[in-house]
Amino acid sequence: MGQGLWRVARNQQLQQQAFNENFLNREQGRRLISTSATNLNYRKQIQGGMDIYHLLRARKSKDEQGFINLEMLPPELSFTILSYLNATDLCLASCVWQNLANDELLWQGLCKSTWSHCxxxxxxxxPEFSFRNLYMQLDEGSLTFNANPQEGIEYFMSHGILDxxxxxxxxxxxxxxxxxxxxxxIYLDERRDVLDDLVTLHNFSNQFLPNALREFFRHxxxxEERGEYLETLITKFSHRFCSCNPELTTELGLSPDAVYVLCYSLILLSIDLSSPHVKNKMSKREFIRNTRRAAQNISEDFVGHLYDNIYLIGHVAA
Incomplete structure (x- = not known):
């Protein structure tokens, strides 16, 4: 009984000593880290002066609290900070830093980053032209277009933004x-002349056919339904793809008509593989057989690569 009590007391004493040692070690580690960080900051200030972090924490006076006054910074740094703001935040910033936030270079960058071509x-x-006013007009015109495309384009033309x-x-x-x-x-379906010029802006050189078709349908x-407009799009894409890849079409025996057939096959395959309502998915062998019936000059290897691309990457017209 006495030996048992002695062992319990001895174990408690050893646990308390281990706890005290761990606590002292942690405290010493914290002091070393704090001292190292203080010395590092001090070395930075001695070697290179105040870094950007301390510069942004500058205040007009020691007792002043709040955001930094951008007018105290170098103009290049102030403009760099403001260039990360969107139009709404930049308008709010102009209430405090009017001369900086209303600078034409900032608003010109906003216009060209959202509407790259006008x-x-x-x-x-x-001389009285303002990029800030132009941004407001471009935003208003875009909203008008999204409500009525024809009126939106007319708005851009009436304000001299578009020819x-x-x-x-x-x-x-x-x-x-x-x-x-x-x-x-809807607008492109009505304005086929604009659609023709829009297609020519795409460059499909050295692109694999499914990837080129995805890029085309992104723009x-x-x-949503198959019809005359979809046939028009695929026809225009087929001619553009062949004109961008004359050497490739010669080697593989591709023609605009063959590309047209392949595009339709890729769209149907995409629907078949991605639709949850289709239980029996089309196999690679079935796709090759069905496609080569319509385009006999295309090699089996090439058609097989088309199937693999759709199977691994997904829909071409999503």
């Missing part, structure tokens, strides 16, 4: 990502 960019602008030319309109559409794709599809969205 006819007005290549024109000589009047009344199919080529200029197609470049604007090609370089803009703020337009609603459903409204854009010109496919209709």
């Amino acid at each position: 006819s007005i960019y290549n024109k000589q602008t009047p 009344d030319s199919p080529k200029e309109i197609s470049k604007f559409i090609f370089c803009t990502r703020t337009l609603n794709w459903k409204k854009l599809r 010109i969205h496919a209709p």
Whole structure:
């Protein structure tokens, strides 16, 4: 009994000593880390002066709290900070730093990053021209287009932003990502002249056929149902793909008609493999057999690679 109590007391004493040693070791480690960080910051200040972190924490006075006054920084640094803001935040920043946030270079960058091509960019602008006002007009025109495409294009033309030319309109559409794709599809279906110029802006050189078709449908969205408009799109794509790859089409025996057949086969295969309603998926052998019946000059290896691409990557017109 006495020996048992002695062992319990001895174990408690050993556990307390181990706890104290671990605690002291942790405290010493924390002090070493804190000392090292302080010395590192001190070395940075001695060697290179205040770094960017301390510069951004600068205050007008020691007692002042809040955001840094950008006017205290070098102009290059202030403009770099403001260039990360969107239009709404930049307008809010202009309430505090009016001269900086209203700078034309900032608003010019916002315009060209959202609408990369406008006819007005290549024109000589009047002295009172403002890129901030242009941004507001471009945003208003885009919203108008997404409600009524024809009125949106007319808005851009009436304000001198776009020239009344199919080529200029197609470049604007090609370089803009703020337009609603459903409204854009309706507009292109009505304006086939703009669609023709839009297709020529694509470069499919040295691209695998399914990848080129995906890129094409990312800019010109496919209709939800098969019909005359889809046939028109595939026809225009087939001719453009062959014109961009004359050597490839010669080696593989591809012609616009053969590419047209392959595109339709790829679309149907994409639907078959991705649809949850299709239980019996088309096999690679079935795809090769069905495709070569319509395009006999195409090799089995090439058609097999097409199947593998759709199977691994997915839909071409999603």
